[in-house]
Amino acid sequence: MGNNDVIVSLDIGTSKVRVIIGEMNNGSLNIIGVGTADSLGMKKGAIIDIDQTVQSIRQAVDHAERMVGITIEDVFVGISGNHIELETSHGVVAVSSEDREIGDVDIDRVIQAAKVIPLPPDREIIDVVPKQFMVDGLSSIHDPRGMIGVRLEVEATIITGAKTIIHNLIRTIEKAGLKIAGFILTPLATSQVALSKDEMNLGVALIDMGEGVTTISVYEQGGLTKLSVLPIGGEYITNDISIGLRTQFDVAEKVKMKFGVASIEEASEEEKFKVTRIGSNVEKEFNQKDIAFIIEPRIREMFQLVLQEIYRMGYTNELPGGYVLTGGVVAMNGILSVAQEEFHSSVRISMPDYIGVRDPSYTSGVGLILYAAKRYKKASNQMKQAVSTTPSKQSARKSKGLSSFERVKNWFSEFI
Structure with missing residues (x-):
């Protein structure tokens, strides 16, 4: 992450919708805006009325925008529920560079290899979480970048969810006028603050x-x-x-x-x-x-x-x-x-130790920001576009012509 990157999280709960705007400055997080609204259209953590949920999201977004004076466009969204399943997977690739130094491309490739698992037609991969990397049989490596090797392996946890629930969530957020920078499993985000x-x-x-x-x-x-x-x-x-x-x-x-x-x-x-x-x-x-x-x-x-x-x-x-x-x-x-x-x-x-969000109900929302900042190398480039104060930037981004689902699929493929 670069300096002064703005990251926005969207936590849609059963009772409240929370939007948190965070600014990463040299690795430190500052909470600069918070918006909350009563969560309508939700029951047991699932959307049962899209239009009411859209209304709640807009209210929370408007609240956060007025606090900071910016326009929110992209958000990192927490996803959870009893439809989530975890699977263990293994990926193997040959190191591609001539000097055998492991780089970002090799990590991308081994993550993609781990994704190749049989999936029922009604399920979708949400996230891939590496447990450990192995270089030529040497295990327990957390970050193999810069190491020399011939064979790169990864043991990863594949997180999958029900397609119907994911697509309904995408449609709801899209109708609220937002674009999804990425989905993050809420418990993983919460652990960044709580554990x-x-x-x-x-x-x-x-x-x-x-x-x-x-x-x-x-x-x-x-x-x-x-x-x-x-x-x-x-x-x-x-x-x-x-x-x-x-x-x-x-x-x-x-x-x-x-x-x-x-x-x-x-x-x-x-x-x-x-x-x-x-x-x-x-x-x-x-x-x-x-x-x-x-x-x-x-x-x-x-x-x-x-x-x-x-x-x-x-x-x-x-x-x-x-x-x-x-x-x-x-x-x-x-x-x-x-x-x-x-x-x-x-x-x-456990609760976040930041001004304005010192309450256990904000743990997930703050965790989404920390997780996005820590885990995705391209979060910086994505979230520099998360807020806009000029119509020209907004119209330029819309001209890309990608649907929210296509954007999320592309974001998944860039996972590291």
Whole structure:
């Protein structure tokens, strides 16, 4: 990446759409703009209404643009969901240069070789993540550029997704007036913010608890090894509050955000509030401990389901790196102590350490920027065009005549 490169991320969640504008300056990230909007047309992390989702994206984009005074054109988009699958692949090529020095072209070729796997017609390759390179049998190489060798190999994880979901996402973003600089698997992006290298090497579970789904990703030996998505999230808690207090869902959501505590022990009887009950114009008074009695059992159940899924994934022994929590749900007070009791292991909460986004709900969006800056050598050239202040630049880019899908396909082929 060059100096002062602008990268824009788009994180479409079940409850919120978040657009974050980041500026990379000599390897350091500055967050210069943030836009959020209520996420309409989404359920359990999937698009169920394209037009409503388009409206939400436009609102978030407009918010971010007004903050910075620029026009957003290209975005890096997070993609996740239970349609994502991981496959291990192996690629082998002969080093092409006469002096046998391995360069970018050779890495491109070996990545392309790893992509040659049998795929059902309804699936598409989203990303290729190298685990290690091998040069003439020497393994555990992370970057073989500049090395001398005859045979270059790569062990990689191929990330695939359902074509229908990918194409609907492309169409939604295109209708919102944006172009896709690239798709990035959201858990990989989130790990850039949430996890340390030591944790990823030892073995750690990253648990991203959103409004509609909870994503579990396990990292070992420095890379993503397992991924699972559970259809549980913060909306279950809101629904429980709505039923328990006999009030409307949107009122229950506001109560959860303002007064919600995950631990009964940490709740206060002095913190009181009133809500209008369904079928009555009379307000009833409750205190924080009242809703803690509703929230804590649901939170414990969610953590138990997460543990069951991790065991099902094959991790019956304790992960040395423990558990890292992120996502909007974990911003709730008292959740850490409950998680420590349920997991019986080391647990911590992660959030971005940047001004304006110090909240677990922004972890994925900030991670998308860091991942794009770190992993793609051509991100700089692409994202120099991500913002435009003159109509001539915008019209010149549109004259290329490529659809969003073609642009994304070309971007995939440039992966390094």
